Amino acid sequence: MIESKYMNPYLAGFFLGIVLLVTIYITGRGLGASGSIKSVVVASVETVAPAHSKETKFFKEYNSEHQGSALKNWLVFEVIGVIIGAFISGLISNRLKLKLEHPSGSTTRARIFGALIGGLLFGFGSQLGRGCTSGAALSGMAVLSAGGIITMIAIFGGAYAFAYFFRKLWI
Amino acid sequence: MGPLVPEVIGNELNFIVAVFIGIAFGFVLEQAGFSTSKKLVGLFYGYDFTVLRVFFTAGLTAMLGVIALGHFGLLDMSLVYVNPTFLWSAIAGGLIMGLGFVVGGFCPGTSVCAAAIGKIDAMIFIGGSLIGVFIFAEGYPLFEGLYKAASWGNLRIFDVLGVSQALFAFLLTAIAIAAFIATTIVETKVNGKANPEFANKKMYLGLAFATILIGLTAFALPDKKTDLMSEAYSTSKFSSDDFEWMTADELAFRIMDNDAELQIFDLRPSQNFTALSLPKSQNIKLENLFEKDIIKMLSIRGKINVFFSGNDSLAQKAAFISTKLGYKNNYVLQGGMNSFAKEIINFTNPGNAESKQLVDTYRFRESAAAVIPKLIKENKLKQASGETMKTKRVLGGC
Numbered sequence: 175m176i177e178s179k180y181m182n183p184y185l186a187g188f189f190l191g192i193v194l195l196v197t198i199y200i201t202g203r204g205l206g207a208s209g210s211i212k213s214v215v216v217a218s219v220e221t222v223a224p225a226h227s228k229e230t231k232f233f234k235e236y237n238s239e240h241q242g243s244a245l246k247n248w249l250v251f252e253v254i255g256v257i258i259g260a261f262i263s264g265l266i267s268n269r270l271k272l273k274l275e276h277p278s279g280s281t282t283r284a285r286i287f288g289a290l291i292g293g294l295l296f297g298f299g300s301q302l303g304r305g306c307t308s309g310a311a312l313s314g315m316a317v318l319s320a321g322g323i324i325t326m327i328a329i330f331g332g333a334y335a336f337a338y339f340f341r342k343l344w345i
Numbered sequence: 346m347g348p349l350v351p352e353v354i355g356n357e358l359n360f361i362v363a364v365f366i367g368i369a370f371g372f373v374l375e376q377a378g379f380s381t382s383k384k385l386v387g388l389f390y391g392y393d394f395t396v397l398r399v400f401f402t403a404g405l406t407a408m409l410g411v412i413a414l415g416h417f418g419l420l421d422m423s424l425v426y427v428n429p430t431f432l433w434s435a436i437a438g439g440l441i442m443g444l445g446f447v448v449g450g451f452c453p454g455t456s457v458c459a460a461a462i463g464k465i466d467a468m469i470f471i472g473g474s475l476i477g478v479f480i481f482a483e484g485y486p487l488f489e490g491l492y493k494a495a496s497w498g499n500l501r502i503f504d505v506l507g508v509s510q511a512l513f514a515f516l517l518t519a520i521a522i523a524a525f526i527a528t529t530i531v532e533t534k535v536n537g538k539a540n541p542e543f544a545n546k547k548m549y550l551g552l553a554f555a556t557i558l559i560g561l562t563a564f565a566l567p568d569k570k571t572d573l574m575s576e577a578y579s580t581s582k583f584s585s586d587d588f589e590w591m592t593a594d595e596l597a598f599r600i601m602d603n604d605a606e607l608q609i610f611d612l613r614p615s616q617n618f619t620a621l622s623l624p625k626s627q628n629i630k631l632e633n634l635f636e637k638d639i640i641k642m643l644s645i646r647g648k649i650n651v652f653f654s655g656n657d658s659l660a661q662k663a664a665f666i667s668t669k670l671g672y673k674n675n676y677v678l679q680g681g682m683n684s685f686a687k688e689i690i691n692f693t694n695p696g697n698a699e700s701k702q703l704v705d706t707y708r709f710r711e712s713a714a715a716v717i718p719k720l721i722k723e724n725k726l727k728q729a730s731g732e733t734m735k736t737k738r739v740l741g742g743c
Contacts, residue, residue, distance in 0.1 A: 255367020260462055264375055299437075300453060300477075300478075317411060318503060321432075
């Protein structure tokens with residue numbers, strides 16, 4: 175079976191904008207992603223090393239701001255939805271396939287290493303910047319938050335600034 | 346009026362809503378092609394600007410929608426989460442994320458999306474993010490200074506730049522369209538051929554034109570709040586269509602009568618309110634009239650809304666705004682708290698009443714002067730025990 179074409183980007187953007195608008199109207203908050211990763215980390219540390227979690231400042235601050243389990247969090251439920259939604263989309267467009275994707279010019283090893291380090295940086299940066307491309311940049315733009323828009327400019331500006339040095343990974 | 350959480354949709358149901366919103370979010374991201382890193386990093390090398398197109402179209406759509414909902418009073422922006430601004434951590438965090446983007450090829454949302462359709466590199470990216478968050482958590486004392494520096498609060502970008510929301514929204518729309526056109530030209534050059542998807546130039550010109558028009562309507566939709574506030578401040582004399590007057594005597598009578606329809610809005614500074622507040626009164630600021638809690642009170646049918654301030658100038662503005670917002674039965678206490686204190690609370694009979702009517706008035710005031718201070722005292726005790734409820738801003742963000 176042949177993969178379907180991707181949706182027209184402007185149409186997809188319009189739909190994404192509507193999803194975000196509806197989210198803000200219903201819940202009073204925007205979309206997000208990195209927050210759920212934080213929840214998973216907080217919950218894991220609590221389970222594996224409860225004593226450590228009780229005496230580390232970051233987890234103490236998190237627990238003083240949140241009630242109940244770290245996993246009972248709006249973004250965790252939203253990301254569960256994202257997995258389901260993306261899976262359905264992949265299913266109807268024939269894109270479900272277990273594979274490690276890497277550009278022809280680069281190696282599998284480089285891709286594994288890049289994905290790991292890139293993820294690490296993104297995870298770290300999203301904590302420092304209080305949100306990622308979804309939570310800070312996109313949702314921040316929708317409500318015209320100064321912080322969100324500054325983060326957005328820094329993400330894309332940073333990516334352009336560093337792109338040259340990592341071109342071998344992609345082209 | 347939005348947001349619907351937590352009143353219309355409870356906090357528990359909100360988790361179910363989150364799953365459905367996530368499904369829509371994930372579906373659109375995957376359909377847009379955000380499940381492959383090659384497409385995602387394309388914009389940084391000029392061969393595929395899909396991310397820029399989807400991202401900016403989504404941002405504009407949501408932004409213009411939020412402005413429109415706010416204008417028509419369908420969304421209370423004071424309850425919507427606005428990401429707080431911490432200047433240095435926003436810049437540093439953003440730059441690190443940018444680096445992560447070109448090294449890893451994903452961002453958190455898109456990596457989840459890609460992992461869901463089986464991309465192993467995306468799963469590795471998620472693993473990396475977990476480690477990254479863990480490192481931040483463990484090293485938190487080291488980064489805390491930077492993390493919390495330059496805290497500017499929940500600022501809106503147009504306030505920082507000192508322009509109106511409408512102007513900023515329009516400029517952003519114009520910039521986005523210019524970027525759409527420029528990047529399509531770059532993409533064609535880099536790839537050596539035009540993307541057949543965008544062959545229909547007329548349709549795209551039409552779309553761009555329509556978007557600019559929609560962007561322009563942001564001007565025709567100036568923020569209702571700014572508009573009414575400036576109208577209230579520039580009007581020197583209000584007419585009888587704007588509100589009615591209520592005398593201190595009538596208000597005193599209604600308070601003593603325990604009038605169930607009475608709603609009192611106190612516009613004095615909060616320290617005056619704390620020192621002395623009338624029974625069943627609310628301390629509000631002019632801008633609270635545009636917020637959900639007060640709107641809920643004002644929109645109850647059959648209620649009598651009495652506004653008062655120290656004299657009566659601020660109260661007149663409030664009653665005017667309330668009427669303009671479409672709420673009925675707006676009254677202003679004549680002479681404000683100053684008159685009320687003089688004529689009722691601290692009333693002493695001058696004993697020189699000439700007419701029968703004045704004798705009656707004085708008699709009423711004497712009895713009111715005995716009762717109302719007691720009611721005020723009881724009210725203060727009630728307030729001290731903390732009977733006030735307020736809808737809070739939602740906590741959002743990542």
